[in-house]
Amino acid sequence: MGAGVAFALAAGMMWGLVFVGPLLLPEYPAALQSFGRYLAFGLIALPLGWIDRAEIARLTRSDWIEALKLALIGNLVYYLCLASAIQRAGAPLPTMIIGTLPVVIAISANLRNHQRDGRLPWARLFPSLLLIAAGIACVNQAELATQTERSTADLARYASGVLFAIVAVACWTWYPLRNADWLRHHPGRSPRTWATAQGLATLPLALTGYLLLWLWLAVDGNSFPMPFGPRPFAFVGLMAAIGLFASWLGTLCWNEASQRLPTALVGQLIVFETLAALLYAFLLRGQWPAPLTFLGIGLLLAGVLWAVRNK
Template structure:
């Protein structure tokens, strides 16, 4: 039980780090300058793919220990959980404004927790009702301004389709990734992250001709060395490194250590950190509703952690795997 609890606490710390760096995705509207969100999505994932290839050079020995199927699965998950998810988020905002996607993405922690408990039957449903209510209420308060704005004029059905696609993309990614990571050797966690980055980068390159055909500003820019373009690429690099390297790497480490019923609720912390970063870029303080929302999300996540640690039915990896994970963590 002590060893299992240590794994849960380590996984919790990794999940907090992951959601913090994932929140860097939400600073895109503040840093795109004269260019579009579509430009930022493609640029950051192409950069992430290049970084994945570079980092993979340092893990060639670990890569050789993975099967072709595992390599392809890792890259496919990058396309699904990274690129497709971001495209669906951007598409929903463009078509119907931020309110719809805020409501749907707010359901992700709830749905992921439900799916996790359905798979493992780890906890009694009544024990996680209160934490989920706290988190849902907190997310509602964090997104109150977007929800109050109502749907924007545009293409509401397309916005709904993109919002549903975002939820389906993330949930399928979470379920498949959880199972895949559990079958990997602990030393290949970094390789798995690199493969997902490469997959997302390849997907972005495939979509690049479509962006050219759609007349996106960045890909038609005649002078790629002017200040706005260089600043744009600098921010794309920062977002790619923060989200795809630090965030994804920490999440894969968390996934190895946490049950899905708990990791699902920690996803809600992403909205908390995104709110904080958004107000930081605006140079403002969050309002009372956002502060209360943050407190509720933290309280709900903390309550979930307490319930898991107090549970007597915690699945523990094999002793050999625990020793290898602990050795990896100590390094």
């Protein structure tokens, strides 16, 4: 169990990087950042797949179909919505909407996977969920207060960002449940191989999306310089870093945690991603969080500790 929690922590620290990518490249379309990240993930998976080719060869046709579904919903669509949300509403609020995932996944897993993992009594589950929800509310409060000063146009853009974040939550509620199903049903398979397989499944999807976006920008007469935008070295370097750390290594660590822990618990541990994203966002801003934000972070950590103690 300790190893599972450590793997979940490592995954969260790496996944937090994806929340600052759109802020570092604000002039790049969200779709280009999504396709670029997962194109890098797929290219990184190619040599890793060759090294692990014996295990890769064991995957069946149904395994590859499942990897393709996970790659499409949990990778491309999720990050497209997340990057769009951050560019429209800033980093803190989408981060905290995504931060509801521990609550949503834990409830979904407790309802859906009770025959496999055992159902945790709701009376024991709710205290940790309430602490996490209270933490999310505290961190959101300061950010929401600033929206009253926005113009109508800004509010419309902000609202669209919130909607994109909600769709991202739906995508990433589905992903860990389905991913955990495969891992728990294949206990003899390597989580590393499954992470690489998802990268390989992502590659054709990301490449197709990248080429279609390039074609659309050309037909639309958009002056955005393709294929790598106005800052090619920054774009390629950031996509490669996120593709390696957040996509492949983060997925590997999450797979390791999912194979060791009940889904209702590992779902709550995704709060580490929220905490890491907040840390990186405030470091990028060069400022300390407000006192209410500190209180929210403390409540989030208390919720996680309570959840681990229950299990």
